[in-house]
Amino acid sequence: MKRSPLRLLALVLPALILSLPACGTKDDGLTPVTESPGDALRSQFAGWPVGPDAPTVASEELVALGERLYHDKALSAGRDISCASCHSIDNFGQDNKAFSPGTGDRMGGRSTPSSFNAFRQIAQFWDGRAASVEEQSTMPMLTDVEHGLTSEQQIVEILRQERGYDTAFESAFPQSPGDVMGGDTITPDRVRTAIGAFERTLITHSPFDAWVEGDDGALTPKQKNGLQTFVSVGCTACHSTRSVGGHMFQKLGLVVPVESEDQGRFEVTGKDSDRQVFKVPSLLNVTETAPYMHDGSIATLAETVRHMGEVQLGQDLDAAQVQSIVSFLGALKGELQ
Ligand code: HEC
Ligand code: HEC
Missing domain, CATH: 1.10.760.10 (Cytochrome c-like domain)
Incomplete structure (x- = not known):
């Protein structure tokens, strides 16, 4: 080292x-x-x-959706990695490794900080490049050495295909303007809001x-x-x-x-x-x-x-x-x- x-x-x-x-x-x-x-x-x-406030008041449904997304390996290129692979809830929100293997065992160059209590900080990451846990949450999905997906659209496509997400998003985001106007049920912003809502419970x-x-x-x-x-x-x-x-x-x-x-x-x-x-x-x-x-x-x-x-x-x-x-x-x- x-x-x-x-x-x-x-x-x-x-x-x-x-x-x-x-x-x-x-x-x-x-x-x-x-x-x-x-x-x-x-x-x-x-x-x-x-730290930045949550974008919305969290319901049980929203937190449950965030918890599912946090643990879902479908959201990685090799279906082998979830947030919890590196930020284990059973292990203080981290993995006790210097560097963490991502999808296909590709390695990143920084040590995994804990997701516990993280939302309260002034900014996220060792260099503070994300303002909130919400903003941060889709970044690892689009990082080749972590989840290895290539676009926000791909995140949405995967979730549309996985069983149960449609209804889970509907109950987590009831009566939002998007629905009224016939907007999409699953959006990258909603993914961020849900994962953030779950992380805000890790106190x-x-x-x-x-x-x-x-x-x-x-x-x-x-x-x-x-x-x-x-x-x-x-x-x-x-x-x-x-x-x-x-x-x-x-x-x-x-x-x-x-x-x-x-x-x-x-x-x-x-x-x-x-x-x-x-x-x-x-x-x-x-x-x-x-x-x-x-x-x-x-x-x-x-x-x-x-x-x-x-x-x-x-x-x-x-x-x-x-x-x-x-x-x-x-x-x-x-x-x-
Ligand atoms: C001038 C600011 C400053 C002072 C004073 C300071 N620290 Fe730190 N500390 C930091 C920074 C910045 C880091 C992150 C280092 C890095 O990037 O690797 C850090 C990292 C740490 C870590 C590692 C945490 C982790 O999760 O890896 C520990 C433990 C720690 N400090 C304890 C202390 C203790 C104990 C003292 C007093 C003896 C102290 N620090 C004084 C700024 C400071
Ligand atoms: C392959 C391991 C890995 C995976 C998978 C991963 N992370 Fe991380 N996470 C890291 C590393 C490494 C950092 C620090 C990177 C940096 O500072 O540049 C980090 C930083 C963070 C931080 C900032 C914490 C702080 O104190 O600054 C949060 C919050 C976080 N990750 C949440 C998530 C979420 C949510 C997911 C799933 C969407 C996820 N991570 C997936 C390794 C991982």
Whole structure:
């Protein structure tokens, strides 16, 4: 996998010895556990990133149609791939692979992010090239290394031929102007609306959510320590809001440059200042989504945390700090609601 040579030069300077305050716990001894992390800490995570709203209020029928489309392998060139092949609902909306095989086992060049909670982000994809989950949803169908279909018309043709879709679209889109005017029942826009409606139900709730909502007992002392370490070393400069990310774009290698062929957001905007800029990923459920980074180049969460400290913050986090942060990140693992 691609690894930055600079990263391999790893700072071997002796770790900073943190002077421990008298009230430090023997837990990991890094940061004192206050009685309650309190409102100041909570405020760093207040509010969701503002993603685009759903185009329509979702009915049960609309969500059910979206769920069927999401799982339907008929919507791929080899009838071998669905959204769920890479974004498994039983596996935190992703596949734990660096790169994912698409139709006919063709490989893409970026790691699959989770579809869970994705709709809330400011934009979709590592480079933010789609505004909403709706806009995003037909793009993989038309990507040769994913579903491998060739046109929106082909998507519609396939659905017209598959049993039951006509009635499913009719009940999901009742009395819409298209029907009144004798328009098509199955359209690419409706496919997008339905898949988006399903994805908007993929919301997880974690101990961290309970803590943000005011339950101080939701986090263990270790996790609270880790939360304080996460905030005090500066991770929240980029990973904040209820999604702990997903709300801004930032340069990968902000402090210590990282080599990357992938130019990230530059490919979308063409602006030099967007070279190697990526969406700051949400860290919800991050303990479950290895390997990490846009190219899946780092296998473990501990190594990713250490790497982040180095390249994004210019800090050589010691093993105890890394462990402490990893404990906190464990509190972001939630259950589908
Ligand atoms: C072959 C594997 C594969 C398939 C099939 C696939 N995806 Fe993805 N998905 C990816 C990868 C890889 C990315 C990231 C690509 C990028 O950022 O350029 C992604 C990105 C996304 C995102 C953006 C998430 C974020 O945090 O930015 C969403 C949402 C998503 N896919 C939903 C879907 C839906 C819906 C389908 C089915 C229509 C689908 N995907 C099919 C691999 C796949
Ligand atoms: C200057 C902004 C910035 C700071 C500060 C920052 N990060 Fe990140 N983080 C990012 C970006 C951008 C990425 C995406 C990297 C990529 O494109 O591969 C990322 C990726 C990650 C990932 C990988 C997530 C995944 O799904 O692959 C983890 C874990 C992470 N950061 C944790 C941390 C921790 C812990 C800290 C503090 C030590 C931190 N970050 C500090 C911007 C930042």
